Amino acid sequence: MTPDAPESPWWRDAVIYQVYIRSFADGDGDGIGDLAGLRDRLPYLRDLGVDALWINPWYASPQVDAGYDVADYRAIEPAYGTLADAEKLITDAHEYGLRIIPDIVPNHLSDHHAWFVEALAAGRGSPARERFVFREGRGPDGAEPPNNWNSHFGGPAWTRVEDGQWYLHLFAPGQPDVNWENDEVAAEFEAVLRFWFDRGADGFRIDVAHGLVKDVDLPDLSDPDDVGGYSAGPGQHPYVDRDAVTDVYESWRRIADSYDGARMFVAEAWTPSPERLARYVEAGRLHTAFNFDYLVAPWDAAALRESIDVTTGYLHAVGAPATWVLENHDVVRTPSRYGRPAVERHGNVTFDESDPVDVELGTRRARAAFLLYSALPGGLYVYQGQELGLPQVDDIPEAALQDPTWERSGHTDRGRDGCRVPIPWTAAGSSFGFGPDGGGSPWLPQPDWFADYAVDVETGRDGSFLELARAALATRRRHPALGEGDLDWVSAPGDEVLVFRRSPAFCCVVNLSADPVDLPDHDGVLLASGPLDGGRLPADTAVWLAAH
Incomplete structure (x- = not known):
């Protein structure tokens, strides 16, 4: 950056930590995470090296869908605290240098609203x-x-x-969709944005950003199960990614721009293509959008490179940064996802949950993936527990499952609870430090093996996932090549190896093949996801190098 160049807005290359509040930290011992627990853990988040916190819905709610059924957007869910607690959290977070991004749920309300x-x-x-x-x-x-x-x-x-x-209700019966053709709906959500911006919120994550506008004729679908927009042409699906949805966000952008401090939006926009995603972040619309195309790509060099190139190409063409994500509260955690063979469904690459998980393999790949996405241009999101290398909890007892998918599917789809289990802070204690020892049982049961992934176990332990994540984020913050910018692919020693350089003097190498490969010439190793073999990079390992 030249001395006269304007400072780039913080959100263009921010590291944002997702707090699934029910499962982060329980301050009062009732088994449910809350604002008090989150406030106590702010020093941990600061030291991890993140810039902001995205907090899943904290509003008053019957909790049919873990808060995504909002009964009052101006009140806090009593299990989490009070409005005063939320205001205090925003103030405390700002004192730690952390910004706060609440969730906004504009596609539907609670039937208790x-x-x-x-x-x-x-x-x-x-x-x-x-x-x-x-x-x-x-x-x-x-x-x-x-x-x-x-x-x-x-x-x-x-x-x-x-x-x-x-x-x-495109989701549970307790989540009736609102009608975005109605002026009262638009006015109400604009008022909600101002309510939280006035209290210091730094932005919003927009739930189901692709789904607000419906075809008023409500036509039948050729495939009734196509909830992802794959059975129609661009903008033609009756409720996914319709062209008019961006009109809403042009209005929202004007509201955000009227406040000081570079307020921002990030869209949860599941679109059929990166080209369609770019529409959401064109000038005068939203600031960022999750790159789900990258999230669903398999552990395959060609697929990952294509996703990186295509996504950044379309986004950079409209002046928007890429926003990388590997985990969130809706998808299987990376050590379990990368530990299963990939299959293709509805144009997305996923896996068969009946296949056994090779957690050791998946963890090795997840560590490499953390370095890879941390080195890409733009910003990134880290889901709570991702920095610990937590695998999916696949064996939650059926009686304990709470995701509405379980009941609505007739007990054929276990839903998303396996990535939502309260995270472990200590190896000891009745809830692994999630709540006070001897307090209420966590709202989802934790497996005994969580003790091996506890924050106090991983802290200071050479080679732990937590220390790798801290090192990666610290290096990312201080290295002038990382964050926003461009990358240049360079020749790789094999089809299953990714090598790119970023200026100045940075090189990332990721070996997705089954055999070690030679490292390129370099001036030193900055960070590696696993032990190196002399001058060779083992399988499923990534390394950051000081380049010539």
Whole structure:
């Protein structure tokens, strides 16, 4: 950066830590994570080397879907604390140099929200029902749903109310979709943004950012289970990634820009292609969007390189930075994901959950993947417990499962609970330090092997995942080549090896092959995801080098 160049906004290359609040730290001993527990752990997050915290929904909620069913956007869920606690958290975080990014859920509300209670009482044709998507049913006496859409959680996306009408819920029945054709809906969410910006929030993560606008004709889908937008052309799916959805974000961007301090948005936008994703971050719209194309790529050099090139190409063309993510509260943790053979489904690469997990292999790859994505241009997100190398908990007892997917799928899909288990802070204690010793049992049971991944066990231990993550983020912060910018691919010693340089004087090498490979000429090793073999890089290992 030249002396006269303007400082780049913080969000263009930030490291943002995702706090799944129910499972992060329990301050009052009731078995549920809360704001008090999070405030106590702010020094840990500062020392980890992150810039900001994205906090999953903290609003008042019946918790049908772990807070993504919001009953009041201006109140805090009592299990987590109070509005005053949230304001104090924002203040404390800022004192530690950490920014706060709450979640906003604009696609749906809770069926306990005052608007929906009013809509049920008001009846057909009322202004209150116009805030939602109510329709008459099909078939004799309107007894069949208005169309064939299915919920993300399984089963029909429609529920019938007492007077015979049906309402749309693309998720659980307790999460009625709002109608973004209604001016009251738009005005309310703009007011909610201002409410939290006024209290010091530094930005928002937008849930289901691709899904707000629906085709008003509500046509049937050729594939009722296509909740990802793969069965139609660009912008043509009736509720995924429709062209008009970006009009909402142009309005939101104007609100964010009216505040001091470079407030930002990050979109959870599952789109059929990186080209469509780039629309969300064009000038005057959102600041960043998760690169899910990269998240779902297999552990394969060609697939990863293609994802990096295609994604950064489209994003840089519209002046937006890339935003890399490997884990979140909706996907299987990387040591378990990379420890299974990859398969392709609906255009996405995933895995068969019935396949056994090679955790040792998956962990080795997850460590290499952490270095790889930390070296890419742009910003990145770290999901709580990712820095510990936590695998997925695959054997939660059926009676303890809480994800609505489990019930809605007729007990055929165990859902997402396995990546949401409360994280371990200490090897000892009744909840591995998640809550006070002897307090209430964690809301999801923790396996005994969590003791091996506890923060106090990994802290200071040479070669631990936590110390690797701390070193990577510290190096990323101080090295002038890392963060925002460009990368240049260079010749690699094999098809399953990635080698790129970043200026000045940085080289990243990732060996995704089964055999060791020779390292390129360099001036020293900055950091490696595992032990090196002299001048060779072992399989499933990454290294950062000081380049000539």
